[in-house]
Every structure is written in structure tokens, then in C-alpha cells.
Amino acid sequence: MRHGVRGKNPLLRFAVVTALAAAPLLTLVVAGEAAQMAPPLGPCSGPDCPSTWGPPHTGPFDGADASLNIYVGGNYLVRQNAAEAEGKIAVVGNLDINKASGGAFNMGVVGVGSMVTPPNASDHVTVGGSVAVDASQANPSKLFIGGTDFFAQPPKARWGNLKYGTTLTGSYDITPDGRAIQDPAAIDEFRGLTPVIEGHSACMAQQTATGTVVDDGTTVTFTGDGTSARQVFDYGQNIGTDGGRRAIVFAGVPAGATVIVNMTGSDVTVNTSSGTGQAGDQLTELRPNLMWNFPTATNVVVEGDAQWQGSIMAGNPGSTTTLSNPGTNGRVYLAGNLLQQGSAGTEIHNYPFNGDLPDCSESPSPSPSPSDSTSPSPSPSPSESTSPSPSPSPSTSESPSPSPSESESPGPSPSSSGSTSPAPSPSGSTPQPTGSGSTPAGPPLPNTGGDSLVAPAAGAAAVLLGLGGAVIALARRARGRHS
Numbered sequence: 001m002r003h004g005v006r007g008k009n010p011l012l013r014f015a016v017v018t019a020l021a022a023a024p025l026l027t028l029v030v031a032g033e034a035a036q037m038a039p040p041l042g043p044c045s046g047p048d049c050p051s052t053w054g055p056p057h058t059g060p061f062d063g064a065d066a067s068l069n070i071y072v073g074g075n076y077l078v079r080q081n082a083a084e085a086e087g088k089i090a091v092v093g094n095l096d097i098n099k100a101s102g103g104a105f106n107m108g109v110v111g112v113g114s115m116v117t118p119p120n121a122s123d124h125v126t127v128g129g130s131v132a133v134d135a136s137q138a139n140p141s142k143l144f145i146g147g148t149d150f151f152a153q154p155p156k157a158r159w160g161n162l163k164y165g166t167t168l169t170g171s172y173d174i175t176p177d178g179r180a181i182q183d184p185a186a187i188d189e190f191r192g193l194t195p196v197i198e199g200h201s202a203c204m205a206q207q208t209a210t211g212t213v214v215d216d217g218t219t220v221t222f223t224g225d226g227t228s229a230r231q232v233f234d235y236g237q238n239i240g241t242d243g244g245r246r247a248i249v250f251a252g253v254p255a256g257a258t259v260i261v262n263m264t265g266s267d268v269t270v271n272t273s274s275g276t277g278q279a280g281d282q283l284t285e286l287r288p289n290l291m292w293n294f295p296t297a298t299n300v301v302v303e304g305d306a307q308w309q310g311s312i313m314a315g316n317p318g319s320t321t322t323l324s325n326p327g328t329n330g331r332v333y334l335a336g337n338l339l340q341q342g343s344a345g346t347e348i349h350n351y352p353f354n355g356d357l358p359d360c361s362e363s364p365s366p367s368p369s370p371s372d373s374t375s376p377s378p379s380p381s382p383s384e385s386t387s388p389s390p391s392p393s394p395s396t397s398e399s400p401s402p403s404p405s406e407s408e409s410p411g412p413s414p415s416s417s418g419s420t421s422p423a424p425s426p427s428g429s430t431p432q433p434t435g436s437g438s439t440p441a442g443p444p445l446p447n448t449g450g451d452s453l454v455a456p457a458a459g460a461a462a463v464l465l466g467l468g469g470a471v472i473a474l475a476r477r478a479r480g481r482h483s
Contacts, residue, residue, distance in 0.1 A: 035356045037200070040068045040088070041193065041333065044352045046119055055277045055284070056112050056307065056327060056349050060151035061158060064119040069350040073194040073317055074337035075129075078141075080324075082340040084110035087350030088118040090190040093337070094129035097170070102139035109147040109158050109175075113349040114329075117158045124160030124178070128187030131162070133170025146175025163187075194317060197335045201315025203360035205262050205295035209234045211252065218244070222261065224252035230356065231257050236264045240271030245304050248274040250286060258289045258355030259310075268297045275306035277329050277349075283309035287330060289355035294319070302328065303342075311353040323348065 046066035069087025108124030159178040163186040211224040240246040290310030311330035319336035
């Protein structure tokens with residue numbers, strides 16, 4: 001299918017939101033018509049979508065998803081020990097990978113995640129501007145795309161392309177028959193999604209709250225009205241920035257309801273210890289219909305020691321969203337920039353958003369075509385590693401600014417195969433590599449540090465990473481390009 005945006009109304013209409021399985025919540029009293037986001041946003045799309053989505057794990061593959069899991073309207077920067085970004089990815093600006101201690105960064109297919117990958121032979125990563133992978137360290141950063149599932153017999157490869165608009169520099173490794181292809185027009189089918197995201201974000205912010213929010217010093221409780229099919233919360237404060245992380249709890253939310261949390265303000269930080277991704281966790285049950293909306297923020301910071309549950313939307317094209325938590329389980333749709341960093345292998349996992357969003361008359365008309373004169377083209381050159389320098393509240397527990405001194409080497413020393421020109425220059429001044437073919441098959445998927453992705457407090461590390469050491473090492477390295 002072609003990943004564009006349909007018609008004047010970006011929403012698809014169909015029946016009531018399906019009930020959340022085994023959710024220990026209330027039941028909907030009033031059923032209403034639901035409006036899901038249109039492809040390539042929102043729910044999983046394509047013929048190989050799984051019927052159920054398990055917790056983050058190391059394999060085997062559980063299906064394929066043709067929808068975007070990550071959309072960045074500006075630049076995407078990878079810093080510190082960030083490890084992986086799962087699912088189909090579109091970046092309108094530049095992709096700049098400069099890990100503090102070098103090592104692998106997996107995109108599309110990963111070592112630990114939902115194991116629902118982009119479809120085979122599709123474009124796994126599309127970048128409108130340049131792709132720069134730092135090669136200045138003794139252990140250079142290295143981009144991996146694609147991979148092989150060695151849990152399957154015979155082993156199954158999942159491969160796809162990296163498409164970029166201007167230049168590609170540094171070291172990369174792409175599973176055959178995937179290729180690195182220069183195509184300045186490839187981003188055009190996605191570029192028009194920026195105003196769509198702006199419209200959705202603004203529309204959610206206009207809705208009347210149906211519930212209340214209380215912070216008792218240890219827990220932030222969102223209490224709904226118990227009946228509405230769409231539960232809306234407005235919160236104008238940070239979470240966990242006064243010296244201690246907060247637990248997050250929802251109450252009075254009917255099973256199957258869409259939950260919208262509007263986090264208002266200019267600098268917004270959420271520092272939480274809640275979220276495991278495991279069955280039986282309330283946030284896991286809410287995740288498919290849970291949207292965290294940051295409509296006006298210039299700086300958004302998500303941190304803590306948990307597996308964040310739910311999708312994230314930031315509607316300000318001038319914003320920077322910093323993810324430094326161990327894992328994010330849900331869609332990440334940003335009109336602005338993304339900074340993915342963290343000292344413990346920060347990861348983004350591919351999970352759909354199935355909820356229904358309000359339909360405002362002022363929603364923009366998406367036209368993701370090359371001729372779209374209104375589509376923004378935010379491609380500022382990340383000439384500095386701290387390019388979208390977020391400025392969260394000074395009381396946050398982790399500095400969102402890239403800090404090379406905090407990280408540990410997460411990945412093996414990359415081989416010379418797949419390397420392009422040495423020291424990358426995000427400004428695009430380095431020679432442009434040919435996009436005529438893929439790199440050699442190379443070693444199986446490198447360990448990118450995902451073994452620390454689950455909150456210790458949640459006790460889920462043993463569940464996610466409890467496989468035998470030899471099996472995990474084989475499986476994770478087997479996904480040389482993220483399987």
C-alpha cells in the first residue's frame with residue numbers, strides 16, 4: 001500500500017473501539033462512533049499485522065506493520081547510549097547518529113521489541129535530508145538496518161531500504177537485499193503529515209476534560225468519569241521533577257475507552273517509575289488507546305526507569321522531544337525534533353495506537369505530495385551534536401543534553417564492511433556514498449545495550465531478558481540489521 005494521507009478528513013470512521021482484553025477497569029456505558037487515525041499513522045496496517053501484541057522480547061518475529069511507528073518533522077539525533085528504534089521510520093530533516101562510546105544503533109528491526117517489523121522489501125527508514133553516522137571515535141557509531149530471525153527454522157531475513165535525500169556518511173550495515181538509496185523525493189509522501197500531526201494535537205487540546213488529576217507526592221492519579229468513550233485529562237504541571245519520580249495510575253476509565261492526556265506548558269517533563277510492558281500491568285492494557293499529547297511545548301522530556309506505555313504526539317514544529325527513558329512502547333509522532341539518548345540503552349518499540357481521536361473542523365487537509373506548497377521542510381543541519389538542545393526543568397533527574405561521559409560501550413566493534421567515508425559531517429560537506437547496493441551480510445545483530453531497558457523497580461528485566469545467555473546473544477546478534 002502507498003503510505004499517504006487520505007482525503008480532506010484524516011480520520012477513518014468505523015465502529016466502537018474494541019474492548020481491552022482483561023483490563024481490570026469499568027465497562028463502557030455509552031458506545032459511540034470511533035475515528036482512528038488514517039494510514040500511515042495510528043493502527044497497524046498491511047496483511048501481516050499480528051492479532052495480539054506481546055511484551056518487548058527478543059524474538060521470534062511476530063508479524064509486519066506498514067504504518068509509521070516514528071515520524072519526525074524536524075531532525076532526529078541519536079546520542080549517549082541510545083540503542084534501537086523499531087518499526088517504520090520517516091524523518092523530514094536529518095538523521096544524525098553520534099553515540100558517546102560508539103557502537104551499533106538498530107533501526108527498523110531491533111534486538112528487543114514487539115518484534116513486529118516493517119514489511120520485507122519496503123523502505124524501513126526514509127530521511128528527507130542527510131544521514132550522518134559518527135566515525136571519529138576508536139569504536140565508531142554504526143547504523144544497522146534489517147536482520148535475521150534465528151528463532152525460525154529455517155532462519156528468516158527481514159530486509160528493507162534506507163532512503164535519504166542528500167548525503168550518507170559514516171559506517172552502516174544493511175541486510176541484503178536492502179540498499180542505501182539516495183532519493184530526494186522519497187520523503188514527499190510523508191512530508192504532509194506534519195500539518196496532520198499539528199491538527200490532531202491542537203484538536204485534542206481543545207477537548208473538554210472528563211477527568212481530574214491529583215499528585216499526592218508519590219503517585220499521579222488520573223481519575224476519569226467512568227462512562228465516556230473518550231477520556232480526556234488536562235495537566236499543566238510536570239510529573240516527578242521535584243526530586244522524586246512519580247508512579248502513574250488511572251482510575252474510572254472504561255474498558256476500551258480512548259485516553260488522551262494533554263500535557264500543557266512550554267517545558268514539560270515526565271519522570272516516572274510506572275510501566276513494564278508486561279501483561280497484567282494497567283498501563284500495558286491501556287497502551288493501545290493511550291495518547292500523551294504535548295500540544296504547545298517547546299521542550300518535552302520523558303525520563304525515568306520505566307517502560308513508557310502509550311503513544312506520544314508533539315504538535316509544535318519548533319519543539320524538541322527528548323526520550324531518555326529505557327523504553328518507549330507506542331507511536332512517536334512529532335511535528336518537531338527528536339533527541340533519543342540515555343545512559344542505559346534507550347529504545348523505541350513498535351506498538352500501534354488504535355484509539356479514536358476527536359475530529360475538529362479546523363483539521364488541516366493533508367496532501368503529502370511533492371507539490372504541497374504548505375508542507376514544511378524543517379531540515380536544519382545538525383552541525384552540533386546538541387543541535388536541538390532541549391531545556392527541561394533544571395530539577396529533572398537526568399540531563400537531556402548529550403553527555404559522552406555517562407555511557408558505556410553498548411555494542412561490538414563494527415567491521416569495516418559497510419563503511420562509507422570516514423568522519424561524518426552533518427552539514428553535508430562530506431563525499432556522498434553510492435546507493436547502488438547493500439553492504440555485506442556481516443555479523444548477526446549486535447548487542448546494543450537493550451538488556452537494561454526495563455525498570456528495575458518494576459521487576460520486569462527477568463521477564464524481558466530471562467532467556468539463556470547463549471540464546472539471547474545469538475538472537476540479538478543474529479538481527480544484524482534488527483531482527
